[in-house]
Amino acid sequence: MRSCLTVLFAVLGIAIAAPAPAHHAFAAEFDAKKPIKLRGTIAKMEWINPHTWIHIDVKQPNGKVERWMIEGGPPNALYRRGFTRDSLPLGIEIVVEGFRAKDGSMRGNGRDLTFPDGRKLFLGSSGTGAPVDGKDGKDR
Amino acid sequence: MTYRSVVLVLTLAAAAGIAAFALASAAAPKSTGAPAADAHGWAVPRTAWGDPDFQGVWRYEAVIALERPARFAGREFLTDAEIAQTERVEQDQEAKRLDGVEGEAVGRQSVAASPIRGNEYNSFWQDHGRPRRVYKQTSLITDPRDGRIPYTPDARQAEARAAARYGVGPYESYLDPDTGERCLTDGVTGMMWQGPNGGHNQIVQSPGYVTILHEEYRDRRIIPVDGRAHSNVRQWFGDSVGRWEGDTLVVDTTNFLDKTHYEWASTWTRTSETLHLVERFRRVDADTLEYRITAEDPATFVRPWTAVIPISRLQDGTKIYEYACHEGNYAMPNLLSGARAEAKKAAPVRRSLGSEGGSR
Numbered sequence: 001m002r003s004c005l006t007v008l009f010a011v012l013g014i015a016i017a018a019p020a021p022a023h024h025a026f027a028a029e030f031d032a033k034k035p036i037k038l039r040g041t042i043a044k045m046e047w048i049n050p051h052t053w054i055h056i057d058v059k060q061p062n063g064k065v066e067r068w069m070i071e072g073g074p075p076n077a078l079y080r081r082g083f084t085r086d087s088l089p090l091g092i093e094i095v096v097e098g099f100r101a102k103d104g105s106m107r108g109n110g111r112d113l114t115f116p117d118g119r120k121l122f123l124g125s126s127g128t129g130a131p132v133d134g135k136d137g138k139d140r
Numbered sequence: 141m142t143y144r145s146v147v148l149v150l151t152l153a154a155a156a157g158i159a160a161f162a163l164a165s166a167a168a169p170k171s172t173g174a175p176a177a178d179a180h181g182w183a184v185p186r187t188a189w190g191d192p193d194f195q196g197v198w199r200y201e202a203v204i205a206l207e208r209p210a211r212f213a214g215r216e217f218l219t220d221a222e223i224a225q226t227e228r229v230e231q232d233q234e235a236k237r238l239d240g241v242e243g244e245a246v247g248r249q250s251v252a253a254s255p256i257r258g259n260e261y262n263s264f265w266q267d268h269g270r271p272r273r274v275y276k277q278t279s280l281i282t283d284p285r286d287g288r289i290p291y292t293p294d295a296r297q298a299e300a301r302a303a304a305r306y307g308v309g310p311y312e313s314y315l316d317p318d319t320g321e322r323c324l325t326d327g328v329t330g331m332m333w334q335g336p337n338g339g340h341n342q343i344v345q346s347p348g349y350v351t352i353l354h355e356e357y358r359d360r361r362i363i364p365v366d367g368r369a370h371s372n373v374r375q376w377f378g379d380s381v382g383r384w385e386g387d388t389l390v391v392d393t394t395n396f397l398d399k400t401h402y403e404w405a406s407t408w409t410r411t412s413e414t415l416h417l418v419e420r421f422r423r424v425d426a427d428t429l430e431y432r433i434t435a436e437d438p439a440t441f442v443r444p445w446t447a448v449i450p451i452s453r454l455q456d457g458t459k460i461y462e463y464a465c466h467e468g469n470y471a472m473p474n475l476l477s478g479a480r481a482e483a484k485k486a487a488p489v490r491r492s493l494g495s496e497g498g499s500r
Contacts, residue, residue, distance in 0.1 A: 024321040025307030028475035048468030050323065050337055050356075071470070074337040076355060076461040102478030107470075 024050075026099075029071075030109050034100035038068055038108070039116065041093050047075045047085065054088065054110065056096065070096050070110040184387045184423050187345055191365075192387045194343045194350065194421060197458040198429055198451045200333035201273045203230070206408075206447065208279035208287025216287070217276045226274045275450055283434075283446040289408050295440040299407040306405060311479035314472060318403040321472070323465035325357045327409035328377045328393070329417065332431050333449045341451075342460045350382055350389060358463045363391055370394055378411065389421040400439075412439040427453045 026032075040056035052072035057065050072078065088094070095114045101107040177183040185193040203226065212218075218226070279287030291299060302318075310316060320326045326334060331354050332341055338355030345351070348366040353359075365382035372395065373379060379395040396411035404410045420432040429451040436444035 024317070024471040024475065027307030028309065028311065028317070028321070029471050029478055031478075046468060049462070049464045050467075050469060051471070053468065053470065069470075074463070076338050076463065079461065101474055103474070103481040105477070107474065 026109065029101060030099040031102045032099055036096070036098055036100050036108050038070075038096045039093065040068065040096075042088055042090050043067060044090070045085075045088050049076075050074055052078060054094075054096075054113075056094065066106055068096075069107045070098065071108070072110050072113075178425065182426050189347045191345060191347075191384065192389065192423065193345065194389065194423065194429065195345055196343060196456070197454045197460065198332075198341045198343065199339050199454055200449060201452045202275050202450050203272045204275055204277050204280050204449075206280045207289055208281065212278035213286070215278055216282070216285070218278060223274055223276060230272050230274060273450070273452060277448070280447040280449050281445055282448050284443070290442045290445055291407070292438075292440060292442050295407055302403065302405065302407055305403070309475075309479050311476055314476070316403065317472065317475060318405045319399070320357075320405055321475070323357065323469050323472075325359055325376065327404065327411060328359070328361070329409045329411070329433070329435065330406075331359055331361075332419075332433075333451060338461070338463050340454070340458070340460050350391075353460055355460050355463055357465055365389070374398075374413065376411070378415070378417065387422060391417075391419040391421070393417040393419070407440065408435070410440065412437055414439045429453065 038056065038058050040058035042054060043057045044055035046053040046055070052075055054070045054072055056068050056070060058068055059065050093116050095116055096108070096110045097112040098109045099111070187193045187195070208216075281287045281289065284290055306318065314322065332352070333339070335354060335356035340355045342353045343350065344353070348364060350363045350365055352361045352363070359377075361377060361380060363380045363382045365384065367383065368381055370379050370381055370392075374395045374397040376397050376399065378393040378397075380391050380393040382389055382391045384390070394416055396413060396415045396417075398411070398413040400410045400412050415435065415437040418434045418436075420430075420434075422430045422432070424430045431449040431451050432446060433449065434444055434446045435441065
């Protein structure tokens with residue numbers, strides 16, 4: 001099905017179009033050649049414009065803890081999707097996949113955000129809980 | 141009714157609306173004024189003081205390229221089969237989004253296959269709300285007939301330069317990123333139908349005025365509709381005066397402030413001093429605003445061009461939120477430090493030769 005859709009996108013030229021022109025160019029800030037996957041606990045959540053930033057503490061194999069900053073969507077969009085101030089409480093563990101900052105600092109953009117058990121955050125309809133679908137394996 | 145049912149109903153409603161809008165577009169109504177009521181008994185609502193009522197929150201939800209893609213050359217409309225296919229894709233994507241299969245949702249490819257441009261964020265980070273609407277047009281631009289922006293040769297070169305440097309730089313100072321990255325604005329030309337971080341527009345009317353608040357950058361326009369002439373003050377958003385032609389709101393804007401030396405993500409959104417912008421707002425059904433924009437500027441275009449843009453009315457109670465862009469624009473220091481890091485990687489030899497003189 002996926003390959004069929006890819007063909008459709010190619011034929012119809014929909015959806016996979018030029019990047020949206022704002023707010024900022026991904027490539028200016030992040031390195032597409034440096035994918036990251038981080039598991040850490042939330043230390044701070046910044047609900048700020050134009051993008052939210054999630055600070056997570058990531059424990060290294062040697063026991064040292066690194067504090068990473070992860071860029072998220074704008075607060076207005078997250079709120080419209082049912083995201084509230086209580087949705088990412090301090091101390092909970094999340095897994096973030098995304099791309100590292102070009103300057104090599106411990107910053108990145110967050111493309112996918114899941115709980116360790118695989119649950120996606122805030123998908124599905126409100127009140128039903130996010131589904132555990134197990135389908136994402138093919139998407140990596 | 142479950143959310144999924146709501147989505148299905150909205151999808152069907154959108155599909156039903158396609159034909160109506162396509163017909164309305166194809167008829168190219170230059171005329172103004174609409175019949176008192178359409179075949180379904182709907183008539184343009186009026187404010188208490190008798191003007192056509194555009195009040196509410198609106199958002200562009202269609203999937204139409206501004207310029208006609210090459211594969212549609214010579215064709216102004218999709219075939220019925222293409223429309224059906226596009227609708228299936230949109231519905232499939234929406235189902236994936238709701239099912240939590242993020243990679244393919246909203247048209248973004250997997251991380252592994254990422255060409256990155258356009259694949260930076262999945263739907264978790266962006267609010268697409270409901271399924272996007274499918275219309276018959278192959279481009280928003282309807283004039284010229286080829287659906288392409290009639291750039292002057294110089295402007296075409298500027299567009300190529302802008303595309304090449306977007307996300308790449310050089311970023312020597314905070315003045316180098318594009319106006320949007322600087323939290324200024326993406327310009328008035330695309331305000332009604334662009335804004336990935338907040339494309340909502342709230343229209344509020346009062347006697348003699350139409351006010352539009354755009355979420356991203358919190359851009360706003362207070363447009364007098366009282367017959368006054370243009371002022372002679374140049375501004376980023378120009379000087380807008382409105383008038384009613386039947387049920388159509390016509391907004392004429394001149395006196396733009398020339399900031400063309402700034403970087404803009406798209407050249408057509410730049411505003412030179414010779415830009416003359418005419419916007420026509422017309423409700424074609426209860427949920428669709430036909431937004432027709434004509435840009436004329438000899439500094440940028442060899443002839444005027446017109447785009448016809450369907451904008452959807454969002455449900456009552458939809459709110460516009462703040463967008464205090466400078467509050468935490470970490471992107472600015474991040475992209476400047478990213479550029480410094482890249483320069484350092486690229487020029488180790490120069491430094492070792494001690495040729496760093498002539499600092500900026």
